[in-house]
Amino acid sequence: xxxxxxxxxxxxxxxxxxxxxxxxxxxxxxxxxxxxxxxxxxxxxxxxxxxxxxxxxxxxxxxxxxxxxxxxxxxxxxxxxxxxxxxxxxxxxxxxxxxxxxxxxxxxxxxxxxxxxxxxxxxxxxxxxxxxxxxxxxxxxxxxxxxxxxxxxxxxxxxxxxxxxxxxxxxxxxxxxxxxxxxxxxxxxxxxxxxxxxxxxxxxxxxxxxxxxxxxxxxxxxxxxxxxxxxxxxxxxxxxxxxxxxxxxxxxxxxxxxxxxxxxxxxxxxxxxxxxxxxxxxxxxxxxxxxxxxxxxxxxxxxxxxxxxxxxxxxxxxxxxxxxxxxxxxxxxxxxxxxxxxxxxxxxxxxxxxxxxxxxxxxxxxx
Ligand SMILES: NC(=O)c1ccc[n+]([C@@H]2O[C@H](COP(=O)([O-])OP(=O)(O)OC[C@H]3O[C@@H](n4cnc5c(N)ncnc54)[C@H](O)[C@@H]3O)[C@@H](O)[C@H]2O)c1
Ligand SMILES: O=C(O)C(=O)C[C@]1(C(=O)O)C=C[C@@H](O)C=C1
Numbered sequence: 001x002x003x004x005x006x007x008x009x010x011x012x013x014x015x016x017x018x019x020x021x022x023x024x025x026x027x028x029x030x031x032x033x034x035x036x037x038x039x040x041x042x043x044x045x046x047x048x049x050x051x052x053x054x055x056x057x058x059x060x061x062x063x064x065x066x067x068x069x070x071x072x073x074x075x076x077x078x079x080x081x082x083x084x085x086x087x088x089x090x091x092x093x094x095x096x097x098x099x100x101x102x103x104x105x106x107x108x109x110x111x112x113x114x115x116x117x118x119x120x121x122x123x124x125x126x127x128x129x130x131x132x133x134x135x136x137x138x139x140x141x142x143x144x145x146x147x148x149x150x151x152x153x154x155x156x157x158x159x160x161x162x163x164x165x166x167x168x169x170x171x172x173x174x175x176x177x178x179x180x181x182x183x184x185x186x187x188x189x190x191x192x193x194x195x196x197x198x199x200x201x202x203x204x205x206x207x208x209x210x211x212x213x214x215x216x217x218x219x220x221x222x223x224x225x226x227x228x229x230x231x232x233x234x235x236x237x238x239x240x241x242x243x244x245x246x247x248x249x250x251x252x253x254x255x256x257x258x259x260x261x262x263x264x265x266x267x268x269x270x271x272x273x274x275x276x277x278x279x280x281x282x283x284x285x286x287x288x289x290x291x292x293x294x295x296x297x298x299x300x301x302x303x304x305x306x307x308x309x310x311x312x313x314x315x316x317x318x319x320x321x322x323x324x325x326x327x328x329x330x331x332x333x334x335x336x337x338x339x340x341x342x343x344x345x346x347x348x349x350x351x352x353x354x355x356x357x358x359x360x361x362x363x364x365x366x367x
Contacts (some may be wrong), residue, residue: 001162003064008056008078010034010043011229012126013096014069015134015165019049021065023136024166031059034131037280043131045338060086064123065163068095072103073235079106084113092160094120097181098232100176102145111149111322117158119147119176121183122169129229132299136166144169147176171242184243188236189251192225192244195233206278299362300339300356312339321352 005021007014010032018030032049034040043049053059056078060066066087067218068075070249075097087093093115097103097207100119107117124142128134144167148157161171174182201219205211239246261269302308309326325342343349 001106001159002027004029004031004062005065005067006033006053006059006063006066006162006313007049007069007075008033008059009068009070010048010131010134011038011069012129012131012133012138013122014067015043015046015048015163016111016138017067017069017096018043019134020134020139020166020168022050022166023162025163029120031063033059038084039131046131046134048131048134057083057086061088063088064091065160066091067092067187068093068097071229071232072097072099072236072239076102076106076239079103079117083112084110084115087115091115092156092163093117094160096120096122097239098187098236100145100179101238102176104147104149104176111151116160117149118152118154118157118160120160120164121145121147121179122167123183123187124169127227127229128226129232130285132297137168139167139169139274142167144171145179147179148170148173180240180243184240184247186188187245188240189247191225191228191233192237193251194223198223198226233248286326296339296343296346297366298349299365300341300342301365302339303362306350312341312356312360312362316352319346319351319355321355323352 002025005018005028009020011034014032014034022026022030027248029051030049031051031053032040032043033053035044040052044052060083062274070078075095079093079095082093093107093110094117095103098121099120100121104117104119107119110117120283122139122142124139126138126346146157146160146165164171196221201215239363258273259271260266278301281293300312302312309328313323313326322344323341325340328338329342341352345351349366353366356362356364
């Protein structure tokens with residue numbers, strides 16, 4: 001498809017959507033804006049966008065598709081303040097936010113003005129944030145929820161799906177209410193549990209410093225998502241307050257029941273609790289999301305001279321640090337090029353960072 005796509009908010013999700021759109025529609029022009037000028041500059045130099053603009057207004061007029069990819073409170077505010085007279089006729093506006101009721105409510109003024117607003121939520125992501133973590137294939141095989149209202153013509157929904165075809169996601173249409181109820185249970189509340197487990201461990205750490213050193217596989221698995229962006233999750237909890245309050249009540253009651261099983265040493269009840277959880281968990285449909293596991297990336301700002309890559313890989317080889325992937329993002333004549341090294345684990349990445357700091361003065365940053 002030809003046209004201009006304007007992405008507001010160039011983080012993990014906005015960047016990944018921009019890359020997926022460009023992959024499927026190379027002739028489209030991707031224009032980007034982010035309040036954070038560092039993210040905006042990085043999006044441009046990583047070629048996630050073709051053009052950067054310095055305000056929302058500057059990008060609106062030319063856009064055939066506008067994708068709002070900011071934290072949900074910001075998205076709601078943008079929808080409430082967007083100067084509608086500056087929008088191109090026939091433009092589609094969508095978002096990627098993790099909540100839908102307040103966003104669709106905020107978009108009422110667009111819908112009343114005849115602008116096709118179609119709420120969206122790609123159901124894949126990561127605890128990483130920022131444009132350096134963006135990947136074109138992040139949403140491959142994932143569900144992509146759309147929450148169009150009745151006033152949006154079906155052709156516009158079809159056009160949006162075509163724009164987003166490069167995500168290789170599977171589209172599902174839900175009402176905003178259905179969306180917020182389901183994601184409350186399977187996405188939002190689990191984040192709160194992960195964060196609360198980390199808080200609990202931190203309090204015990206005050207009693208014994210061994211707690212974090214001994215925190216092993218199980219604790220790390222269940223708390224990975226506690227490393228997510230706090231601003232994003234603050235906004236989600238405020239937006240989906242009603243569903244979450246109901247979940248708190250059910251969870252507290254459930255914990256009380258479990259607590260009594262343990263107190264009474266009710267071995268049958270405890271066994272069945274774990275067994276039923278295992279059976280349900282094991283029966284969940286297996287969906288392999290496209291995100292490659294090599295998410296432990298290190299960007300190295302290397303000078304542009306022949307042999308620099310073998311120099312870098314040579315230092316890593318000397319210390320037996322395996323690289324799973326290597327890519328040159330950009331080589332600019334006058335300054336530095338960016339080398340992306342991917343590792344299998346966080347530990348390998350940390351070792352690589354230390355190794356390069358020891359042997360070189362190249363700046364490194366984690367993606
Ligand atoms: N991270 C995930 O796993 C995930 C998955 C699906 C959907 N989402 C949703 O996607 C949205 C973005 O999340 P993310 O993970 O990409 O976060 P992120 O922190 O990586 O990126 C958000 C970007 O928005 C920018 N921003 C904030 N306010 C802005 C404003 N007013 N104008 C322009 N830019 C602004 C920030 O500077 C940042 O670069 C959120 O609404 C989130 O709920 C996240
Ligand atoms: O994999 C992760 O780190 C995520 O938290 C991704 C996740 C999720 O809860 O599944 C987070 C929020 C989004 O709205 C969608 C996906």
